Amino acid sequence: xxxxxxxxxxxxxxxxxxxxxxxxxxxxxxxxxxxxxxxxxxxxxxxxxxxxxxxxxxxxxxxxxxxxxxxxxxxxxxxxxxxxxxxxxxxxxxxxxxxxxxxxxxxxxxxxxxxxxxxxxxxxxxxxxxxxxxxxxxxxxxxxxxxxxxxxxxxxxxxxxxxxxxxxxxxxxxxxxxxxxxxxxxxxxxxxxxxxxxxxxxxxxxxxxxxxxxxxxxxxxxxxxxxxxxxxxxxxxxxxxxxxxxxxxxxxxxxxxxxxxxxxxxxxxxxxxxxxxxxxxxxxxxxxxxxxxxxxxxxxxxxxxxxxxxx
Amino acid sequence: xxxxxxxxxxxxxxxxxxxxxxxxxxxxxxxxxxxxxxxxxxxxxxxxxxxxxxxxxxxxxxxxxxxxxxxxxxxxxxxxxxxxxxxxxxxxxxxxxxxxxxxxxxxxxxxxx
Numbered sequence: 436x437x438x439x440x441x442x443x444x445x446x447x448x449x450x451x452x453x454x455x456x457x458x459x460x461x462x463x464x465x466x467x468x469x470x471x472x473x474x475x476x477x478x479x480x481x482x483x484x485x486x487x488x489x490x491x492x493x494x495x496x497x498x499x500x501x502x503x504x505x506x507x508x509x510x511x512x513x514x515x516x517x518x519x520x521x522x523x524x525x526x527x528x529x530x531x532x533x534x535x536x537x538x539x540x541x542x543x544x545x546x547x548x549x550x551x552x553x554x555x556x557x558x559x560x561x562x563x564x565x566x567x568x569x570x571x572x573x574x575x576x577x578x579x580x581x582x583x584x585x586x587x588x589x590x591x592x593x594x595x596x597x598x599x600x601x602x603x604x605x606x607x608x609x610x611x612x613x614x615x616x617x618x619x620x621x622x623x624x625x626x627x628x629x630x631x632x633x634x635x636x637x638x639x640x641x642x643x644x645x646x647x648x649x650x651x652x653x654x655x656x657x658x659x660x661x662x663x664x665x666x667x668x669x670x671x672x673x674x675x676x677x678x679x680x681x682x683x684x685x686x687x688x689x690x691x692x693x694x695x696x697x698x699x700x701x702x703x704x705x706x707x708x709x710x711x712x713x714x715x716x717x718x719x720x721x722x723x724x725x726x727x728x729x730x731x732x733x734x735x736x737x738x739x740x741x742x743x744x745x746x
Numbered sequence: 747x748x749x750x751x752x753x754x755x756x757x758x759x760x761x762x763x764x765x766x767x768x769x770x771x772x773x774x775x776x777x778x779x780x781x782x783x784x785x786x787x788x789x790x791x792x793x794x795x796x797x798x799x800x801x802x803x804x805x806x807x808x809x810x811x812x813x814x815x816x817x818x819x820x821x822x823x824x825x826x827x828x829x830x831x832x833x834x835x836x837x838x839x840x841x842x843x844x845x846x847x848x849x850x851x852x853x854x855x856x857x858x859x
Contacts, residue, residue, distance in 0.1 A: 454776070454809035461768050462812075496804060525808040525823070547811025547819055 444561050445488035447471045449479030449505065450523065451498045455546075459492070462550050466557065476500035480508055483515045489564045490557060493540070495524035495531060503538060510539045517567060519560040523548065577650040579629060580636030588649035588657055592710040595647075595661050599701060600708060607668035607700040609658040610717040611639065611675070614693045614729040616654035623687055630684075631692055638678045642671060657717075665700040665734055672696040672732045680730065693730035697721025703735040756852040761814030764856035769814070776813045777855040784850050791843045799839075800829045803846065815853055821846045 446468045448459050456472045463470055471486055473479035476497045483491060491509070495502035502522065509515040522535040525546040532543045541563060542556050575587035583591070592608065599606035613619075613635060620628035632654065639656050640648040647659040658675075660668045676696055684690045697720030704712045716735040724733040761777075763769040783802065790798035806822035825842040 452805040452809055454805060455812070457772055457775070458769075458809060458812040461772050464768060494808075496808075498801065525804070546808040547816075 443467050443469045444490070444564075445469045445471060445486055446490045446492065446557060446561075447473060447479065447482055447486055447488040448492040448523075449473045449476065449482075449497070449502075450492070450494035451475060451496075452494075455494070455523075462553060463557070466554060468557070468561070476502075476505045479505060480515075483509055483518060484512070487514070488518060490560045491518055491520045492523050492544075492557070493520050495522055495526055495535065503534060506535065506538045506540060517564075517571065519564045519567075521556060521560055577636075580633055580640075580650050582636050582640050582656070583647060583649040585649065585651055588647075588651060588659070589710070591647055591649075592659055592713070595659055596701075596708055596710050596713065599661065604662050605664040605700055605702075606708075606713075607660040607663050607665060607698060608713045608717045609660065609668060609672045610651065610697045610714070610721045611656040611658070611672070611694050612721055612725070613654040613679075614695055614725075619690075619692070623690070627684075627687060634682055635679050635692070635694060638682075639675055642675065646671070657714075663700075665698060665702065668698050668700060669732055669734055672698050676730065676732055695721060695724040695729045696732040697724055697735065698732060699735035756848040758854045759815055759817060759849065759852040760854050761856060762816070763814035766814075770856055773813050773856055776815075777853050780850050780853055784847050787843060787847055787850070791839070796829060799843070800826060803829065806846070806850075815849075818846070818849045818853065821849045 444467075446463070448456060448470060450456060450459075450472075451474055453474065456474070460470060460472075471482060471488065473482045476499045479491075479493070493502050493505060497505065502524070506520055506522075509518060509520060519542075520540045521542045521544055522532070522540045523544045523546055524531060527545060535543060541560055544553055544556055575584055576582070577584045595606055598604070613631065616628065616631070619631055636648070636650065636656065639658060642648065642658065643660075645661055647661075649657045649659075651657040658672075660671065663671070673696075676694060679692060679694050682692055684692075697717045699713055699716035699720055701708045701713070703716045706712075720733045720735040724731050727733065761769075761773045764773055783806075787799065787802055789795075790802065803822040803826040807819050807826055810816070810819035810822060821842075825839065825846050828839055828842055
């Protein structure tokens with residue numbers, strides 16, 4: 436019961452028999468898990484979405500919907516797709532087991548279950564789940580800088596755009612490009628270039644907690660700023676810009692590194708906002724910043740649309 | 747005795763977990779609910795409610811073994827199998843139903859510890 440122990444993994448049991456839930460509760464009492472129960476397929480699918488458990492123990496033979504269908508639905512929804520599902524069933528048919536595993540279940544436990552086996556299989560699924568999560572996260576991180584990568588940026592920007600439109604919240608995007616990066620690489624070598632990327636990334640990634648910093652390309656970065664309008668984001672970007680110019684390079688005294696920034700928010704876009712339009716607007720502003728002499732932050736033109744011409 | 751209205755020749759069934767401290771209370775509860783369960787089986791059978799009968803036998807098949815009553819689970823499994831596979835009328839299942847009821851009634855509540 437100590438309060439400093441890490442959060443326990445969540446396990447959701449979906450079974451239409453209360454007898455089974457009681458049994459599971461008693462049998463898994465000493466495991467380091469939080470056990471939740473759902474008595475119907477509908478209840479189970481909803482709980483899986485809300486609870487985001489690491490592991491689901493799913494009864495094959497539910498009354499309202501067959502367990503295979505539940506599994507198919509869990510696997511079809513991106514929110515629940517990666518949950519490890521262990522089938523539990525009184526059916527001894529090999530075909531059922533094959534079908535469940537082929538649909539994406541990680542394991543199978545027969546009913547009535549052997550306690551030791553059940554515990555071991557839950558533990559094994561939890562172990563695997565941790566690794567899967569770690570891998571999934573690795574695949575979305577940039578190897579050099581540790582920031583989110585381009586693939587993550589694309590997904591996240593789409594989700595944030597949808598959400599901003601739905602709730603009427605502001606949303607800004609910053610594009611940042613290190614100035615004359617090719618010259619730095621050519622003059623001081625690639626190891627120094629990598630160091631520049633890492634330290635600039637550390638600054639961009641150390642901003643406000645809601646901001647999402649990504650490595651967008653070679654020496655280009657992006658920051659998604661949810662809930663933030665153009666002016667506020669300009670200030671955020673300018674702080675980053677200033678801190679990058681302040682970096683000292685012990686091995687290369689006298690070297691100055693700077694970056695240019697383009698900022699756009701949803702008000703800079705005409706028509707229905709899309710991630711592509713937001714990126715294009717920020718990119719245009721970044722281009723202006725470069726053209727105007729680098730080491731500065733430029734906002735995309737604010738277009739208010741539709742707008743009547745004023746006299 | 748022949749006159750006994752509800753002959754029950756099944757010897758008393760003790761849960762294999764009646765001494766398991768994690769399960770003892772659950773087993774007590776499970777046995778205490780037995781009369782109610784038997785009543786549900788009986789009334790489902792008498793009213794030709796195959797769906798209800800199948801549901802009860804299915805649940806017992808899956809759970810009774812977990813409470814340490816394997817023979818109840820086995821008996822329920824036989825009944826469910828016949829319900830699912832046989833084209834037989836529900837009235838022909840009387841032996842299976844009787845067997846399940848007898849097994850259920852033979853379950854013994856763990857002694858107080």
